[in-house]
Amino acid sequence: MGTTQSLANWVVSAQSSDIPEKAYEQAKKSILDYLGTTIQGSTTPLGRIMVDYSREQGGNSQARIIATDIVTTSANAAFANGAMGHAEDFDDLGGVGGHPAVALTPTVLALGEELNLSGKEMLSAWAVGYEVGTRLSANLHPDRDWHPTAIFGTMASAVAASKLLGLDEWKTRMALGIAGSEAAGLRRNFGTMTKPFHPGNAGRSGVVAAKLASRGYTSDPDIIEGRQGYADNFGGPKCNLPAVSQFLGDFYFLASQGTRIKPWPCCGGNHQTLTGLLDLIHKYEINPDDINTVEHIGPGVPGLGALIRSEVGEGLEGKFCLEYNIGAAIIDKKVDLNTFTDARSDEGDIQEFMKKVTRSQNPDVSLRHTHIEDGDPSARIRIKMKNGQDHDVELGVAHHLTGSEVTDKFKITAGHIFGDSEINQVIDIVGSLETLDSARTLMDIVTL
Numbered sequence: 023m024g025t026t027q028s029l030a031n032w033v034v035s036a037q038s039s040d041i042p043e044k045a046y047e048q049a050k051k052s053i054l055d056y057l058g059t060t061i062q063g064s065t066t067p068l069g070r071i072m073v074d075y076s077r078e079q080g081g082n083s084q085a086r087i088i089a090t091d092i093v094t095t096s097a098n099a100a101f102a103n104g105a106m107g108h109a110e111d112f113d114d115l116g117g118v119g120g121h122p123a124v125a126l127t128p129t130v131l132a133l134g135e136e137l138n139l140s141g142k143e144m145l146s147a148w149a150v151g152y153e154v155g156t157r158l159s160a161n162l163h164p165d166r167d168w169h170p171t172a173i174f175g176t177m178a179s180a181v182a183a184s185k186l187l188g189l190d191e192w193k194t195r196m197a198l199g200i201a202g203s204e205a206a207g208l209r210r211n212f213g214t215m216t217k218p219f220h221p222g223n224a225g226r227s228g229v230v231a232a233k234l235a236s237r238g239y240t241s242d243p244d245i246i247e248g249r250q251g252y253a254d255n256f257g258g259p260k261c262n263l264p265a266v267s268q269f270l271g272d273f274y275f276l277a278s279q280g281t282r283i284k285p286w287p288c289c290g291g292n293h294q295t296l297t298g299l300l301d302l303i304h305k306y307e308i309n310p311d312d313i314n315t316v317e318h319i320g321p322g323v324p325g326l327g328a329l330i331r332s333e334v335g336e337g338l339e340g341k342f343c344l345e346y347n348i349g350a351a352i353i354d355k356k357v358d359l360n361t362f363t364d365a366r367s368d369e370g371d372i373q374e375f376m377k378k379v380t381r382s383q384n385p386d387v388s389l390r391h392t393h394i395e396d397g398d399p400s401a402r403i404r405i406k407m408k409n410g411q412d413h414d415v416e417l418g419v420a421h422h423l424t425g426s427e428v429t430d431k432f433k434i435t436a437g438h439i440f441g442d443s444e445i446n447q448v449i450d451i452v453g454s455l456e457t458l459d460s461a462r463t464l465m466d467i468v469t470l
Contacts, residue, residue, distance in 0.1 A: 172207020
């Protein structure tokens with residue numbers, strides 16, 4: 023079998039009982055976090071635009087948009103819910119190119135509600151979609167500035183949708199072929215409303231691809247491995263196609279690596295730095311006025327990757343500017359939703375402090391051979407004080423929320439719209455999602 027057929031064959035044959043319990047626990051954690059970030063995202067300028075647009079579009083009454091009274095088509099619902107879930111870049115991190123929940127959950131909720139499916143069916147589709155999307159993202163290694171969540175999330179969404187619609191192997195291959203042509207997303211749009219558009223479009227595209235395939239719509243059956251196909255266009259020099267389907271069904275990325283819940287509402291590329299920096303400034307009570315320079319030394323070439331912004335004209339751009347995050351952490355001694363408002367960025371003190379911050383590539387990494395140059399994640403922060411004292415800290419693993427911290431975050435994000443009763447109901451339902459009879463029960467609570 024080729025890669026596309028191998029994946030489709032596994033998607034069709036995978037049973038809910040085959041998926042490790044640990045994978046389900048990881049999925050539920052991310053689904054709860056996603057619901058909170060979507061509820062909160064509905065209150066943002068992006069959310070208000072998305073609500074207005076969705077209401078104008080109308081559509082058959084198949085699925086609902088979270089935190090609204092809008093009922094529309096499942097494709098439209100997946101689009102709006104996906105975009106709003108990523109509005110603040112506060113959703114989870116992990117496989118599927120970076121942000122799994124915001125690519126997969128809108129799809130399984132929309133089709134789950136339309137088809138009146140159970141929580142177990144939705145969880146299984148989520149896990150299967152995660153596995154395919156993550157295997158692609160872990161092995162294609164794009165060498166151009168695609169947004170990974172967009173290109174891999176589209177395929178993951180199509181897999182989840184195909185599973186929920188009960189497509190056979192051939193039609194699942196057709197859905198993947200359609201999704202391969204739908205996949206898109208440019209990093210240039212990081213720091214604008216169009217970054218959240220990417221996962222919204224991934225969810226919508228997955229639903230569209232699977233629904234068209236279910237009706238006999240055709241595509242190339244070998245879209246992933248075929249010449250001029252998905253891997254040819256999105257894969258880099260390190261692309262390893264055989265590994266995509268290796269140990270398929272025996273090894274689960276979702277169970278072994280899991281997902282990570284963000285403590286700060288900004289690009290995950292900032293989180294390793296924020297973890298070490300916030301610890302440092304609280305330990306030594308560092309005053310920003312006493313700092314001469316701050317140097318960030320990392321494995322990557324400065325200005326490449328997700329943190330593309332060197333200037334911040336509005337709060338949203340600050341989420342993708344390392345210098346802005348460093349300045350905010352040092353000045354405010356914290357980073358939260360208020361950090362990235364236009365009002366906060368307009369105050370100018372953070373942007374003035376940014377002039378003290380430089381970033382450079384670790385010289386050890388720059389001397390490595392190309393095939394291993396991205397294998398060293400080490401980074402450091404060096405703060406030179408005006409009194410001659412230096413702070414030199416090696417940055418370790420980024421902090422992520424676990425246990426009760428995840429539910430505490432959900433209470434805060436969902437609290438933008440819902441009260442304690444609804445919030446506690448959602449926590450209980452998602453915590454035992456595998457026992458839920460109908461997706462509509464959950465949607466009844468998270469809509470108006």
